[in-house]
Amino acid sequence: MRRSDWLTRREFGRAAALVGMGVLGPLSLLGRDRKKKLPPDTLPSPQVEARGFVGPDSLRSHAQAVGLFVGCAAVPELLDMPLDGGSSSDPYTQRVAGQAGILVAENSMKWSALRPSPSTYNFAPADKLFAFAARYGQLVRGHNLCWHEQLPAWFAQVATQDNARSLLEQHIQSVAGRYAGRVHSWDVVNEAVHIPDGRADGLRNSPWLQLLGPGYIEMAFQFAALADPAAKLTYNDYDIELDTPEQTAKRGQVLMLVRRLHARGVPIRAVGIQSHLQASGPQPGAGLKQFIRDLAAIDLEVYLTELDVNTHALPGGPDVQDAAVAAVYKNYLGLVLPEPNVKAVLTWGISDAHTWLNQSRQSWAVRPDGARQRPLPFDDMYLPTAAFFAMRDALDFSRMPIMPNDITAQPQAPVGDPYAPFAVPGSPVPGSPGTGNTPPTPPQL
Numbered sequence: 151m152r153r154s155d156w157l158t159r160r161e162f163g164r165a166a167a168l169v170g171m172g173v174l175g176p177l178s179l180l181g182r183d184r185k186k187k188l189p190p191d192t193l194p195s196p197q198v199e200a201r202g203f204v205g206p207d208s209l210r211s212h213a214q215a216v217g218l219f220v221g222c223a224a225v226p227e228l229l230d231m232p233l234d235g236g237s238s239s240d241p242y243t244q245r246v247a248g249q250a251g252i253l254v255a256e257n258s259m260k261w262s263a264l265r266p267s268p269s270t271y272n273f274a275p276a277d278k279l280f281a282f283a284a285r286y287g288q289l290v291r292g293h294n295l296c297w298h299e300q301l302p303a304w305f306a307q308v309a310t311q312d313n314a315r316s317l318l319e320q321h322i323q324s325v326a327g328r329y330a331g332r333v334h335s336w337d338v339v340n341e342a343v344h345i346p347d348g349r350a351d352g353l354r355n356s357p358w359l360q361l362l363g364p365g366y367i368e369m370a371f372q373f374a375a376l377a378d379p380a381a382k383l384t385y386n387d388y389d390i391e392l393d394t395p396e397q398t399a400k401r402g403q404v405l406m407l408v409r410r411l412h413a414r415g416v417p418i419r420a421v422g423i424q425s426h427l428q429a430s431g432p433q434p435g436a437g438l439k440q441f442i443r444d445l446a447a448i449d450l451e452v453y454l455t456e457l458d459v460n461t462h463a464l465p466g467g468p469d470v471q472d473a474a475v476a477a478v479y480k481n482y483l484g485l486v487l488p489e490p491n492v493k494a495v496l497t498w499g500i501s502d503a504h505t506w507l508n509q510s511r512q513s514w515a516v517r518p519d520g521a522r523q524r525p526l527p528f529d530d531m532y533l534p535t536a537a538f539f540a541m542r543d544a545l546d547f548s549r550m551p552i553m554p555n556d557i558t559a560q561p562q563a564p565v566g567d568p569y570a571p572f573a574v575p576g577s578p579v580p581g582s583p584g585t586g587n588t589p590p591t592p593p594q595l
């Protein structure tokens with residue numbers, strides 16, 4: 151038996167408990183019925199050989215077993231989609247296809263990417279992402295419809311108080327309308343709270359606020375609901391994770407904002423907690439947990455939308471970075487995933503080879519030693535980092551498996567195709583009429 155056929159001590163303990171409850175068969179204790187035939191690792195190495203990470207060992211498979219969605223931000227231009235429908239040998243493509251059950255475009259669905267001019271749209275990269283997701287049975291989040299950043303250069307010249315409402319309406323109709331029925335959730339309004347701007351309501355003094363007043367938020371949600379009634383409409387923000395005075399205050403303003411929207415019958419369904427965390431300094435705690443529960447009290451789901459861990463202020467080599475990053479993943483996901491209204495976690499990228507933290511030249515991203523950051527579940531070589539295993543363990547221990555007896559019966563990736571799609575309950579059948587237009591039905595918890 152290969153070492154990878156054995157369970158870790160933690161997995162053994164969990165399996166033993168489930169055997170005791172009659173949920174799993176005794177073979178589980180040998181790791182045999184969960185790990186039948188491991189698909190080959192595409193990039194073999196001694197450390198990877200010891201623990202599998204594809205097929206049934208992927209993040210996607212482990213998340214599916216507990217009724218959560220796990221995924222990542224992706225760059226459509228980097229995805230390799232062979233025209234014959236066959237497999238790609240590109241490691242970025244393999245990781246995105248094999249590890250993610252839900253995708254979001256890192257940049258391709260922002261105004262600046264979609265709107266080269268006031269009268270033209272560039273949907274090609276976003277269309278490619280939807281085609282990729284349909285091929286691999288993945289959900290798609292939309293990011294975003296209304297944000298103060300990444301507005302096209304022409305916006306400042308064209309937008310006025312008179313036409314801003316129809317600019318916003320037309321954009322949302324065109325974009326959300328184009329992908330209607332195929333989007334799990336839309337970040338309708340992004341980062342609208344910014345306390346330093348000094349307003350009593352905590353709102354950011356954004357171009358949208360200047361043009362339309364604070365009502366722009368409600369307008370955007372109403373336009374989005376008309377354009378895509380099926381998508382879960384989301385308010386998304388950052389720096390609301392910690393219990394520091396600044397982040398506690400911002401989190402309070404976000405809570406008041408979404409409570410106001412909810413009370414007014416605005417069709418908001420979820421809050422996105424971006425989760426750009428730091429390896430050093432304060433960590434998320436009780437205040438965040440309470441926030442998630444406060445959102446549950448008004449029937450809002452929670453998505454961890456942009457998880458990564460910044461090590462710019464952490465001295466030490468790659469091993470030190472990896473250990474610290476993994477510890478943050480473990481503690482953070484251990485804190486929040488057990489909350490029943492938390493439904494999805496997406497990392498902001500899949501591999502350290504493509505992360506904004508290694509692209510930015512800002513002081514809060516660049517390490518003093520010049521080393522690359524390692525914020526994601528896969529490293530520059532597309533091998534799993536300690537954060538991968540921390541994330542997978544956190545998924546395993548987040549809640550009871552949804553259909554325990556079916557864990558071992560889940561479709562397995564055929565040997566030789568390490569990133570074959572997994573069946574997501576309710577996914578459109580490839581090749582059937584309407585494929586790509588029917589949203590996969592999320593599993594019920």
Ligand code: G3I
Pocket residue numbers: 256257260299300388424456506
């Ligand atoms: O498109 C140009 C390209 O033409 C040019 O060659 C290149 C040269 O640097 O720049 C390209 O644009 C960059 C774009 O990323 C695509 O790479 C922009 O300068 C750069 O500002 C932009 O950064 C993105 C940033 O949002 C602003 O949109 C990051 O990749 C992206 O990770 C980041 O994501 C945001 C979320 O949307 C919201 N939450 C915070 C998160 C991190 O800042």
